[in-house]
Amino acid sequence: MPVGWKLEERCRAALLLRFPPRYPRVIADHVTLNLQDRVPPPPVGAAQVIGRCDDDAGVEALVVRIDGSTARPDGLVWHVTWSLADGRATGKQRSHRHARLVVRRTLSARAGPRALVER
Template identity: 50%
Template sequence: MELPANQAAAEAGQGKTVIGWALDREQRKELLQQFPPKFDNVVADHVTLAAKAKQDAALPCERLGEIVGRVDDGEGVEALVVAIDDSTDRPDGSIYHITWSLGEGRRARESNNVIARLGWTAIDLPMPVRLIPSRWP
């Protein structure tokens, strides 16, 4: 069963999985050309809705989001900021984003801290992005 994003997040419970949306694989190829990664480890695969969700948490509905901004700490973390339903605010208080690329020794979860510390810069023309409901262990 798929739920609206806020409801899926509210009902996610506590566990060891992540729920959110995967990027459409074909569109990902186009996005990588549109937004060339700055660092060698290209992630560019998903938007988190709820981390630490229970294994059987309902997934959010498929969405059309928009890439609206970008952040690069210059030290190995690059992320694209995503708006879903006209908001970048994730239910847990962080910002919807796609960890785009990482430098050596950096981890995807650091994107949240980089965005909180540095903010993000809006891009000139928001880019639609198809988001497919997904779960990760």
């Protein structure tokens, strides 16, 4: 069961205006901490969008810095899956692809994630 932080609706709306999704399937709602835990994640002091990346094959993400780091505990990169092309999947395989993407430009916007256990 995935565990992570849900973006507050006002933050999500502001980010969607600032970073219009490239692909038709808009996700743009959470940052995953891990895919297997059931324990709620710890509170976040600060979260900031620091980059936008796109694999040019249907996966777009915003790179996020959480409490000063972009590194997840599993060694991958904190991110919000922003949008997907039709036929592209979400899940562990996609997360590994994000970890290999190149951040094309540095951008900043405050985000206020709140703890959420996705059920």
